[in-house]
Amino acid sequence: MASIRENQAEIVEDFSFLPQWDERYSYLIELGQKMEPLPEAFKVEDNIVRGCQSTVWLHRECRDGRVILEADSDSLIVKGLAALLMKVFSGQPAEDVLKAELTFFEETGLDKHLSSQRANGLMAMIEQIKTFAVKCAEEK
Amino acid sequence: MASIRENQAEIVEDFSFLPQWDERYSYLIELGQKMEPLPEAFKVEDNIVRGCQSTVWLHRECRDGRVILEADSDSLIVKGLAALLMKVFSGQPAEDVLKAELTFFEETGLDKHLSSQRANGLMAMIEQIKTFAVKCAEEK
Amino acid sequence: MTIDSDKIRSDFPILKTEVNGKPLVYLDNGATTQKPQSVIDTIVDYYTHYNSNIHRGAHHLSNLATEAHEEARKTVQSYINAASNREVIFTRGTTEAINLVAFSYGEAFVNPGDDVIVTEMDHHSNFVPWQMICERRGANFRTIPFDKNGNLRLDVFEKLLSEKTRIVAFNHVSNSLGTINPAKRIIKMAHDAGAAVLVDAAQSVQHVEHDVQDLDADFYAFSGHKIYGPTGIGVLYGKESWLDAIPPYQGGGEMIDQVSIEKTTYNKLPFKFEAGTPNIVGPIGLAAAIDYLNTMPFEEIRAYEDDLLEYGREQLLEIEGLTIYGNADQRTSILAFNIEGIHHYDLGTLLDTQGVAVRTGHHCTQPIMTALGISGTVRASLALYNNKEDIDALVSGIQKVRKMLGE
Amino acid sequence: MTIDSDKIRSDFPILKTEVNGKPLVYLDNGATTQKPQSVIDTIVDYYTHYNSNIHRGAHHLSNLATEAHEEARKTVQSYINAASNREVIFTRGTTEAINLVAFSYGEAFVNPGDDVIVTEMDHHSNFVPWQMICERRGANFRTIPFDKNGNLRLDVFEKLLSEKTRIVAFNHVSNSLGTINPAKRIIKMAHDAGAAVLVDAAQSVQHVEHDVQDLDADFYAFSGHKIYGPTGIGVLYGKESWLDAIPPYQGGGEMIDQVSIEKTTYNKLPFKFEAGTPNIVGPIGLAAAIDYLNTMPFEEIRAYEDDLLEYGREQLLEIEGLTIYGNADQRTSILAFNIEGIHHYDLGTLLDTQGVAVRTGHHCTQPIMTALGISGTVRASLALYNNKEDIDALVSGIQKVRKMLGE
Numbered sequence A, B: 001m002a003s004i005r006e007n008q009a010e011i012v013e014d015f016s017f018l019p020q021w022d023e024r025y026s027y028l029i030e031l032g033q034k035m036e037p038l039p040e041a042f043k044v045e046d047n048i049v050r051g052c053q054s055t056v057w058l059h060r061e062c063r064d065g066r067v068i069l070e071a072d073s074d075s076l077i078v079k080g081l082a083a084l085l086m087k088v089f090s091g092q093p094a095e096d097v098l099k100a101e102l103t104f105f106e107e108t109g110l111d112k113h114l115s116s117q118r119a120n121g122l123m124a125m126i127e128q129i130k131t132f133a134v135k136c137a138e139e140k
Numbered sequence C, D: 001m002t003i004d005s006d007k008i009r010s011d012f013p014i015l016k017t018e019v020n021g022k023p024l025v026y027l028d029n030g031a032t033t034q035k036p037q038s039v040i041d042t043i044v045d046y047y048t049h050y051n052s053n054i055h056r057g058a059h060h061l062s063n064l065a066t067e068a069h070e071e072a073r074k075t076v077q078s079y080i081n082a083a084s085n086r087e088v089i090f091t092r093g094t095t096e097a098i099n100l101v102a103f104s105y106g107e108a109f110v111n112p113g114d115d116v117i118v119t120e121m122d123h124h125s126n127f128v129p130w131q132m133i134c135e136r137r138g139a140n141f142r143t144i145p146f147d148k149n150g151n152l153r154l155d156v157f158e159k160l161l162s163e164k165t166r167i168v169a170f171n172h173v174s175n176s177l178g179t180i181n182p183a184k185r186i187i188k189m190a191h192d193a194g195a196a197v198l199v200d201a202a203q204s205v206q207h208v209e210h211d212v213q214d215l216d217a218d219f220y221a222f223s224g225h226k227i228y229g230p231t232g233i234g235v236l237y238g239k240e241s242w243l244d245a246i247p248p249y250q251g252g253g254e255m256i257d258q259v260s261i262e263k264t265t266y267n268k269l270p271f272k273f274e275a276g277t278p279n280i281v282g283p284i285g286l287a288a289a290i291d292y293l294n295t296m297p298f299e300e301i302r303a304y305e306d307d308l309l310e311y312g313r314e315q316l317l318e319i320e321g322l323t324i325y326g327n328a329d330q331r332t333s334i335l336a337f338n339i340e341g342i343h344h345y346d347l348g349t350l351l352d353t354q355g356v357a358v359r360t361g362h363h364c365t366q367p368i369m370t371a372l373g374i375s376g377t378v379r380a381s382l383a384l385y386n387n388k389e390d391i392d393a394l395v396s397g398i399q400k401v402r403k404m405l406g407e
């Protein structure tokens, strides 16, 4: 299984093939649409991540010290961003998730392109994932 | 006795001979210094006019329906301004004081040259004089 | 119609900007407006030639700055037809103006068991300050609902009013629905019940009538940045009798007459409510913006904007699955909508890739969204410099987004 | 010494102005400072290229403006060495920042019978807000006197401190005396007594040390316009734990998380304290001013200014009948004086006719004037761009005034 670093590099490379922002968004949306649908049972208040204009549900599980993530959103773009986070983190050892530095937002330019409100939503998702990784690492 | 209008015209003419502002201030200061000294008995709280950086005492009397004014200030420039107001108003019939429009501040450029704090102090003096004129006119 | 839209556009330098390689189509004027060159030049002139602190100086620059600042107060006074320049108080914006009134009026006049009334269509800035003061003073917070078209329910308002009503606060124009509320009628009803009235004019002062005496408003608040002026400056108008009756808000600097350890007395109006060094260049820039507006007859500005709004509504309504929110009897400047199956955030973000700037979300009016049962809208909001091409760009942008989303 | 005073002067366009036909000698920097060209250019750039409302936008301009605004917060953070950007709150100025703390801290922590301590040398803006909150909360307002040289009486302070002391507020540098108060010591003493501390840094942040963590200040306030930045912007620093512990000040806009008719929840720091559309260009311009300062090592700025101050004192003390007010052990930037037989207002006004801009009066510190038994002073206050020629112009101006007054 690819590491967090490799996952991020792959995303950056994928984006580099798409110079136009409308293409990039189309790609993001596609990623979101390809995600496994989140079971309705997981769309609960506890899984809602604050800070977005849209609603994000982020379901977290810990299996054998690995962080397993599933997500959904009513916004396709946000769902695409969640898909990127899943791609980077889901299935990775909790310790690695904890230590990981997220560089792909900057490297793709997504950080500048997403309004800060969105960025805040993302930051909130990342925070949730990191907090969960602490618990998951302890469980092991 | 010259009218309020004539008094103002005279001030404007005097100033027009003094193109430089330092000359004008020297002239103002001279005017203040030439004023009759205000008797200490009149330097009471009731005669203090608010709004200035400096202290102004304004003594008002009503004689035969005429407004009689005396003034002093710890600032020579303010005293000079008070002297101008005395020159314009003192000894004039209360009705005339009431109706009078003060034009000489604008015509001499004093309005633009005095900081607004000062202007406020002047405005306060003028207000006091006008208020007093109302009473004086009624007494008659 | 003498409104020369090309000329006007050329007065706003930012409109020449490109976004993502496309010409900027700026339709986020409800959030903030762009500035004409004359406003920018006024700011530069201030900082380059006469920047100085005001009111307290005994020197030339200070006199110039003070005079420009106080002339600006008169420009505002005359724009809103206040009876006196003492009734014009400069604040940071609408929000601060409303907080000032909520606090100072609240301290003096709102007591336990009293009622404060706002509307369910008010901006958070005209909602939360009243909630806060109600909580602090033990008063009841009441709200007027609106009907499905976005008209205020005056019948409900009528029933809410009583001798317990201390103040009614409402926006003249809703920033989310574009409703023009019947301000004179509301104010009359409130006054008849013995209540004071605050009008939130953030979205109305630049688009519709703005004569505070004709409205008979007790308090009236707006933001400079929404009327082509600088950021960080707003206006609170208050009737002199009210401003005299309520205590000061902030302490310090300009608002003081005499200070001693034992006792402090306050300055006269308007300074009583202007503590500290003000945003000196703010009023001066705001006055330049009003001067700019005053070069055109206001009825013509209004007719031009109304025309554009109706054109926008027509064009948008041709789009399949599009719902417009806000169909009140009287309306201005706001085009708020959603398209079935497309999230407002996605639509807004993808419009941006085409250079079209709109706003999405709840627009600081969550109670409206709750009432409508939606999470947000896409909002295109118009200003004087918008034209039909901007609307067309919006419409063709929407069509393009649909294609991107494979609909 | 690498401070190149000619180069610096050329960066400030207003210094080329003439007043009454004489070159401007600007010595009113305690009231407000002039702006370098880079600050003016930054403002123009903002309005010309990316003016937009922030935080809530889903479009390009809004992203640019938000980013610049939040970068500015980090620039301030780093200038005052705050631990986090969440601890940097933008206000209109020092006065508003102090009012915010007086209100919000007061609501949470000041109760009947508690003590609040300020100094007799504080500016009205750090005096009256505390008087107001003491009155509202039923607390005792205590003041620390100063000795004849302008040093705070720490012995009296020591005695005033008790378990009843809730908060101590003092200016790091006095705007009327130039005293640099021993901030670290005062803060330590207050902390030892269990009290919080607010530092009014309006006159210190640009001249002396300004590391909030090193000072261990709980709250720290200053104004942009006094540190070469735009008008209408100021900073409140607060330790995160304090900012979390006190309630919000104003309601509306940005400071909200969720609003409903029943209940409103507030946003996270720093937004909790930033209600409404902020003065967006303010922080951006302020950051440009700090960037400008950062081009020079701060110790050199300080050494240059100290040198100039001592030169000024020496020159002034040669003038017969001149008394300097403020002879504290540590001092900066302020030359306050009177000349026997000449009213300060007359002296200031006549200096202005020669192009020399000073301030006269009580400088918003009436308690100082009361303590000194005078009605006011003439105050020349220095900035980075002043030089010895400015001092010489002041001195020869004073000589000339003496002649005019026939002394």
Ligand SMILES: Cc1ncc(COP(=O)(O)O)c(C=O)c1O
Pocket (backbone or CB within 6 Å): C253, C276, C277, C278, D030, D031, D093, D094, D095, D096, D123, D125, D126, D171, D173, D174, D175, D200, D202, D203, D223, D364
């Ligand atoms: C020591 C001190 N504190 C507070 C203030 C108030 O600052 P501002 O008027 O910018 O709010 C000033 C400036 O006038 C000051 O010198």
Ligand SMILES: Cc1ncc(COP(=O)(O)O)c(C=O)c1O
Pocket (backbone or CB within 6 Å): C030, C031, C093, C094, C095, C096, C123, C125, C126, C171, C173, C174, C175, C200, C202, C203, C223, C364, D253, D276, D277, D278
């Ligand atoms: C109706 C309405 N009221 C109040 C406000 C708040 O204005 P500001 O953020 O300029 O204080 C706004 C703008 O956002 C508004 O649209």
